[in-house]
Amino acid sequence: MVMSEYYTPGEVAERFDISHDTLRYYERAGLLTEVERAPSGHRRYRASDVELLYLVRCLRDTDMPIARLREFAELVREGDHTIPRRLDVLESHDAQLTAKIEELLDRQRAIRNKIDYYHSVLRAHEETGQTSAATADDSHDEQERVG
Incomplete structure (x- = not known):
């Protein structure tokens, strides 16, 4: 069995040069999938969360409104049948x-x-x-x- 790689909130915040508050805001705003919890209860991010966050940051840094970002993130979560709409x-x-x-x-x-x-x-x-x-x-x- 292949073990998934997880990242701590600190690692993700540091990688994207954002605060923990910004990271939590992205979660609350629906820009990320529901973040998993470790057995200890601490939040942990999958590689797919980090990839999505990278795209979210690119879009946000180029002035895409949060509502449009949320729409895009929802399309990603809905699956591959939404690829034409994402495009x-x-x-x-x-x-x-x-x-x-x-x-x-x-x-x-x-x-x-x-x-x-x-x-x-x-x-x-x-x-x-x-x-x-x-x-x-x-x-x-x-x-x-x-x-």
Whole structure:
């Protein structure tokens, strides 16, 4: 008989860099299957719990709402016949994540443009021997807002 590997709450919390309270919250919120108890009464997690928690953390860290996470976890618990619905949830979230990444990249480009502009202002001041970096870059800011 093959013995299942179990993890303590401390091991799981440390692995995912979360508190015991967060781990218990995930249990109460229905994001994990019912956690087993050792003969001593202590909670213990199966490898499948840890795998699900990894996915839950990925989804949560990418802003999936708790209600949607709960729905996904319920589908997992219902069995393989829910795989098409799970796929829909994940594909929808992936599309939203892709859009958010594009938006963030656009914002990053704007920030980097401003950084480049300020570096050019500082270089110009150094070349002319000015000690103050203060400049009237309102026209540059206005141009960025418009264009």
